Amino acid sequence: MKDTTEIRQGEELNIENLTDYLHLQLNIEGVEISIEQFPGGSSNLTYLVKIGGEEYVLRRPPFGNQVKSAHDMKREFNVLSKLSEVYRSAPKPFLYCADENVTGSEFYLMERRKGLIIRGKSPKELEESKELQREVCESFIENLVELHALDYEKAGLGDLGKPKGYAKRQVEGWTKRYLNAKTDDHIELETAIEWLNANIPNACGAALIHNDYKFDNLMLNPNDLTEIVAVLDWEMTTIGEPLMDLGSSLAYWMSADDGAEMLSMPFNPRVLMENISRTELIEMYAEKSGRDVTNMLFYYVFGLFKLAVIAQQIYFRFAKGFTDDKRFSTFNVFVNSLGKIALRAIEKERI
Numbered sequence: 001m002k003d004t005t006e007i008r009q010g011e012e013l014n015i016e017n018l019t020d021y022l023h024l025q026l027n028i029e030g031v032e033i034s035i036e037q038f039p040g041g042s043s044n045l046t047y048l049v050k051i052g053g054e055e056y057v058l059r060r061p062p063f064g065n066q067v068k069s070a071h072d073m074k075r076e077f078n079v080l081s082k083l084s085e086v087y088r089s090a091p092k093p094f095l096y097c098a099d100e101n102v103t104g105s106e107f108y109l110m111e112r113r114k115g116l117i118i119r120g121k122s123p124k125e126l127e128e129s130k131e132l133q134r135e136v137c138e139s140f141i142e143n144l145v146e147l148h149a150l151d152y153e154k155a156g157l158g159d160l161g162k163p164k165g166y167a168k169r170q171v172e173g174w175t176k177r178y179l180n181a182k183t184d185d186h187i188e189l190e191t192a193i194e195w196l197n198a199n200i201p202n203a204c205g206a207a208l209i210h211n212d213y214k215f216d217n218l219m220l221n222p223n224d225l226t227e228i229v230a231v232l233d234w235e236m237t238t239i240g241e242p243l244m245d246l247g248s249s250l251a252y253w254m255s256a257d258d259g260a261e262m263l264s265m266p267f268n269p270r271v272l273m274e275n276i277s278r279t280e281l282i283e284m285y286a287e288k289s290g291r292d293v294t295n296m297l298f299y300y301v302f303g304l305f306k307l308a309v310i311a312q313q314i315y316f317r318f319a320k321g322f323t324d325d326k327r328f329s330t331f332n333v334f335v336n337s338l339g340k341i342a343l344r345a346i347e348k349e350r351i
Contacts, residue, residue: 006037007047010063010323014104021097022109026051031052033050035049044061047060048112056109057111059073060104060106061073063104080093083157087150089228089231113230118220118269119216120269136220139228140281147207147231148245163239167203171302172197181316186335189343191346192301192343204241208238209245211245213249214268217231219231242291247296247302250296251300251303262337297345297349301342304341305338319332
C-alpha cells in the first residue's frame with residue numbers, strides 16, 4: 001500500500017533548486033530526483049525523495065512556523081546523528097542544509113525505513129487477539145524504557161538539555177506558548193494550567209526523552225507487530241524527566257470516558273486504547289523501569305496540557321492563514337476537549 005501522496009497545495013518544494021543542491025552535495029550529476037509527500041503528521045513536514053533507485057526522507061519545518069525553537073532542523077539532525085549509533089529505533093540522517101534558498105527553509109535528509117504506522121484502525125490480527133494487544137503494549141513501553149535507560153553522556157548528548165528544574169521550566173514555558181497562540185477562552189484548560197503551576201513535584205531523575213512518543217510516531221514490522229522498526233519525529237527530544245515523557249504518551253491514550261470523538265483520534269490503535277488502560281501502561285513502565293510512579297497524575301495532566309498547546313499552536317497557524325490544511329480547522333475543539341479531560345482528572349484525583 002502506497003504511503004505517500006501528491007504534495008499538498010501550499011507545501012510544495014522547489015524541485016529545481018533541490019535537484020541542483022543534491023546533485024552538487026551528493027556528487028550525482030544527472031541522476032533523476034522526484035518528490036512525494038507523507039500525508040500524516042501535523043507539525044514538521046516530511047517528503048519522500050527518490051534519487052535514482054534510492055529513497056530518502058526529507059524533513060523541514062511547517063510553513064508559517066512561528067516557533068523557530070520547536071522546529072530546529074539542525075538540532076534534530078545532530079541528535080539523530082548521535083542517537084542512531086546507540087538506539088536502533090532512531091533513523092540515521094545523512095545531510096543537513098541551512099540554506100533557506102533551496103526549499104524555503106532549512107531541512108535535512110535521512111534514511112527511509114519501511115514499516116507499518118497504525119493510525120486508528122488496526123490490522124485484523126491485532127483486533128482479534130487480546131494476547132497480541134498486550135504484547136504490543138509491552139513492546140511499546142519496553143522501547144520507551146530502553147530510551148530512558150540510555151547513557152546520554154556517553155552518546156555525546158549530555159548538552160542537549162538541563163534536567164535540573166526541568167518540570168518547572170516546562171510548565172512555565174508551555175504556559176507562555178499557550179498564551180502567545182491563544183485564540184479562544186478555554187476555561188477548563190486554564191484552570192488546569194493554574195493547578196500545574198501550583199503542584200510541580202520534586203524531580204524524578206534525568207533521561208533522554210522523546211516528548212511525543214505514541215504509535216502514530218512508530219513504525220512496526222507488519223509481520224511482527226511487537227517489533228518496532230523505527231521511532232519518528234524527534235523534534236522535541238531533550239534531557240528531562242522520564243515521567244514527563246510517559247505522561248505525554250498517556251495524554252494520547254484516550255478511553256471511553258473521554259468520549260467517542262477523542263477515542264477515535266488516530267494517535268494509537270483504537271483497539272489498544274479500548275482494552276489496555278492508562279493505569280496498566282503505568283504499571284508496565286514501573287515494572288520494567290523500576291521507577292517510582294507515585295506522582296503520575298501531575299505528569300499525565302501536564303501531558304494533556306502540552307498536547308492542547310501543540311494543537312492550539314497548529315490552530316493558530318490555520319486561523320491566521322499560514323496554512324490551508326483543512327485538517328486543522330477544528331483543532332480549537334480538540335484543545336477544549338483536552339482541557340476538560342485534564343480538569344476531570346484533577347478533580348477525581350486519578351488518571
